[in-house]
Amino acid sequence: MPMQPAPTDRRALQTENLNVYYRDNHALKDANLIFARNEITALIGASGCGKSTFLRCLNLMNRQIPHCRIEGRILFEGTDINTADEDVYKVRRHIGMVFQRPNPFYKSIYDNIAFAPRQHGIRDKAELDELVESSLRQAALWKEVSGKLDTTALALSGGQQQRLCIARALALKPEVLLLDEPCSALDPRSTRYIESLLTELKDAYTMVIVTHNLQQAWRIADRTAFFLLGEVVEYNATTALFTEPVDTRTSDYLSGRFG
Amino acid sequence: MTAPSTPPTPDAEGDEVVSAAEGVVTTALTARARRSNTIATVILCVIASIICVILIGLIGYILYNGVGHLSWSFLTSIPQSFKAGGGIGPEIFNSLYLLVLTLLISVPIGLGASIYLCEYAPDNRMTAGIRTAIEVLSSLPSIVVGLFGMLLFVIQLGWGFSVISGALTLTVFNLPILVRVIEQALASVPSTQREAGLALGLTHWETMLHVTIPAALPGIVTSVILSAGRVFGEAAALIYTAGQSAPALDWSNWNLLSLSCPLNVMRPAETLAVHIWKISSEGIVPDGHAVANGTAALLIIVILAFNLLMRSLGAHLSKRLTAGGTTGREG
Amino acid sequence: MPKALRRKPLGKRQLELVGKITTAACGAVVILLVFTIIFLVVSRGLRTFTVDGQSLWAFLSGTSWLPEGGGIGALPMIVGSFAVTLLSTLFTAPLAIGAGIFIVEISPRFGRRVLQPVIELLVGIPSVVYGLIGLLVIVPFMRDTFGGTGYGILSASLVLMVMILPTVASLSTDAISSVPDGYRLGAKSLGATRWQMIHRVVLRSALPGILTALVLGMARAFGEALAVQMIVGNSAVMPTSLLTPASTLTSILTMGMGNTVTGSLQNDVLWSLALVLLAMSLVFILIVHLIGSRNKTEAAQ
Incomplete structure (x- = not known):
């Protein structure tokens, strides 16, 4: 497999010979990927190629x-x-982790963010207030919702809901953020908004994003991995992978010949 | 009627219709088809009205004959065994007390079992066992449940005809329906809600408690009220467990071991539904019909109230949860 | 960070374990209940044959019951139970299925807004109230129309008909509305009238669901105790007419259980009746499952 490994000192997350089976179905075959700190890595490929399965292994959701x-x-x-x-x-x-469809809890905007930290032991009101504000600011949502933190999160638009979900994940101060097609349920404007948000967040977080949208990978990802039938076919810096794919299967996919 | 050997397809009778579309036979055929269509429609409308008439007749009859008998003294005084003028005061309290106790026991167990089915249980033997058990329980005639309660609580455990025997028996009667409907309510919460909780490093337990249950609350409340109506009107399971007598209650007596203490769980407690049955099948009390009618009217009014409460509370809760929401559960 | 990850990992896990054990215990209570009920009823019900040495055949086929002839023949009650069950199902079937068709096919607006809530309200009416109305309305009506006492299998069946109607109707409605719309469109596009479409296409494919609804209604009718006891007459003789007092398993159980001494033959035989009831309710479940699985294999073909 053509690979461009990240420098050793910047490895945030790495898989070695990762295999996933659903009963007898071998859904992911020998995935060896390295994700560098403070970079965005995109996972692309046709539906059912194992990229979501792979992503859901990284936080043990599977x-x-x-x-x-x-x-x-x-x-x-x-x-x-x-x-x-x-x-x-x-x-x-x-x-x-951030999911495909925005899935805010049936709670107020404030509680959507404060709920998990509270369960993890942060009880101090001032600390929680501070956390809610900083997370919302990071997710570029603070200005829109600061006046209505007590209202239900379900009244927000789809794009706002997805940013709320990002803020909710950030409130736990994670090192890595996994995004499973976070924009697939959103309109183009919200999509661009979230993309620029992710690019800004790169300074503080390592991100892995599954996407069906090749332009999106091209716009925001530092590295891109191409999955086909449960295998990682090619993994390289995004520019290199898109402009000079080594494997013919990659170039076939990029030029739209299958998937 | 015979069961179809293959799933019927739209064109099962198609040939006849299509080939008949031309020629003389057609007109006769379609005319006949039209006529039977009209007749069928009329019959179906008649059936629908019959059902409405039955309900209006039933409820109207009970209310018409019974409401007149509902007076303050009837609602508060004690029942008479041999002479006219008895009231249903103790029965009202007993019905409510049994209902509350039954819900206090059955809701936690029912909730727990449905959470297990919905959240924890992989498809294993335990799940299959619980599901089969629920099915068997829900198909048991309530008189059998009552006899079981009599044997276990009244006789073997020696609790006699008592509030507690009745409440535990009603729990058996109430559990299957509770588990079924609560599980449905929990399962109708989108799985993405659960995933969101788990992905934040929360346990299934926390996710269930703070995410799924609040989201399913309208459904859970509705189903609890629904089951409450059933419990309130049940009699067969109670005649041999809570008993058929209602000792007078003394509201100043708080000695929990005394027969007249309202909260004593070891005293016999005839409920409204049992009272209707006893009064009207024994036929000893001279004004038995009037008492039975009055009691039935009260029972129907309470159950209608439960029904209205269920509808409005369910609607109110789900509206509050998803107020102005773009991703409402129904949508 | 890895060290932080490793240290004292168990708070959440213990919480998870506690939750799992608590809820599993609730499930276990349900299972245990069923086992206890079945065990108690079976062990009591078999005493007639094991302890008292009566023959099963005498119980199932004998026609003379305790108070009358001192026998243990339960046949009058068994026949009575089946008679009221079958008759009431027969009466209720056209109404219930008609209601289902009306709600789904004829007038969904009126159906969903009026008829369905009406049916749901009927479900909630307690069975003693049905019994009371039977006693005050149907029994006098029968007495005036056909003479005699007015008590009997026909009166009981009419009350049961109304009682099981909502159950059967709402389940039939579900079955009919789950028929895919494609079937209807197909029939209509071939020029079928609405009635042709309903009885040739919709009813045929909803049949398993409707049968299930009827069987569940039968189970309810078979097990109903008080409403029947108030109306059937409670005379433990072989029914010779629909209009004379008769009895059912449940009515005799309701009447007798309070008047017998635990451990006596009279009491044991009553438990045997309860055992028959229990067995029949299991048979009804079995039938529902058979309909379901047959439907599944057909769908797979």
Whole structure:
């Protein structure tokens, strides 16, 4: 597999021979990827190619699925987290996730963000207020909602809801943010807004984003990995992968010949 | 009627219709088809009106005959066994007390079991066992449930005809419906809500408690009220558990072991529904019909109130949850 | 950071374990309840044959019941139970299925706004109230029309008909509305009238659901105790007419359980009746499952 590994000292997250099975279905085959700190990595490929499966391994969300087997190593800051006695709850605090469809809780805007920190032990009101404000500011939502923190989050527009979900993940101060097609349910304007937001967040977070939108990968990702039928075909700096793909399957996909 | 051996397809009878579309036979055929169509429509409308008439007749009859008997003294005085003029004061309290106790016992268990089914249980033997158990429980005739309660609580545990025997028996009667509807309410919360909670490093338990249950609250409240109506009107499960007598209650007596203490769970407690049955099937009390009618009217009014409460509270809660929402649960 | 990840990882896990165990315990209570009920009823119900040494055949086929002849023949009650169940289902079926068709196919607006809430309200009316109305309306009506006492299988069946109507109607409505719209469009595009479409296409594909609804209604009718007891007459003789007093398993159970001493033959035989009731309710579940699985295999073909 043509690979352009990130420099060793900047590795935030790394997989070694990661295999995923749903019963007998071998959904992900020997994925070896390295994600560099403070970079955005895009995972592209046709539907069902295993990119979402891969993403959901990184914060151990796949463990929820019955009959799903994950083999191989997932190194977070150098430690394997794919072990039976790993504390998944702690892992997920450090590796946040944003989903395809905005899924704010049926709570107020304030509680959407403060809820998880509260459950994780932050009880101090001032601290929570501070956390809510800083997370909303980071997600570029503060100006729009600062006056109505007590109203239900469901009254927000789709794009605002998705930014709220990002703020909700940021409130736990994670190192890594996983985004599973975060813009697929949004209109182009909200999409661009979120893209520029992600680019700004890059300074503080490592991000992995699954996307169907090749332009999006091109616009925001530093590196891109191309998945096909459960395999990582090619992983390289985005510009290199898009302009000079090494593997013919990559160039076929990029030129729209399948998927 | 025979069961179709294959799923019917729209064109099962198509040939006839299409080939008949030309020629003389057609007109006769379509005329006949039209006529039977009209007749069928008329019959169906008649059926619909019959059902409405039945309901209006039922409720109208009960209210018309019973409401007149509802007076302050009837609602507060004690029942008479042999002479006219008895009231239903203790029965009203007993019905409410049993209902509250039953809900206090059955709602937590029902909620727990449905949470297990909905959130934790992989498809294992335990789940299959619970589901089968629920199905068996819900199909048991309530008299059988009552006899079970009699045998276990009244006789074997020696609690006699008592409030607690009645409440525990009603719990058996109430659990299956509670588990079913609460599980439905929980399952109707989008799985993305659960994922959001888990992805924030929360446990299933926290997610369930703080995310799923609040989101499912309208459905849960509705189903609890629905089951409350059923419990309130149940009699067969109670005649041999809570008993068929209602000792006079003394509201100044707070000795929990005394027979006249309202809150004593070891005293027998005839409910409104049992009272209707006893009064009208024994036929000893001279004004039995009037008492039964009055009690039935009260029972119907309370159950209608439950129904209205359920509808308005359910609507109110779901409106509050999704107020102005763009991703409302229904949408 | 990795060290922080490793240290004291168990707060959340313990919470999870506690939650799982608590809720599983609730599930276990439900399972335990069923086992206890079945065990108690079966062990009591079999005493007639094991302890008292009566023959099963005498119980199932005998026609003389305790108070009359001292026998343990339960046949009059068994026949009575089946008679009221079948008759009431027969009466209720056209009304219930008609209501389902009306709501889904004829007038969804009126149906969903008026008829369906009406049916839901009927579900909520307690069975003693049905019994009371039977006693005050149907029994006198029967007495005046056909003579005799007015109590009997026909009166009981009429009350049960009204009682199970809402259950059967709402389940039938569900079955009919779950028929895919494509079937209807197909029939209409071939020029079928609405009635042709309903009875040749919609009803045929909703049949398993409707049958299930009827069986569940039968189960309710079979198990109903008080409303029937108030109206059927409670005379433990072989029914010879629909208009003379008869009895059912539930009515005799309701009447007798309070007047017998635990452990006596009279009491044991009553438990045997309860065992028959329990067995029948399991049979009804089984039938529902058979309809369901047959439907599934057909759909798979």
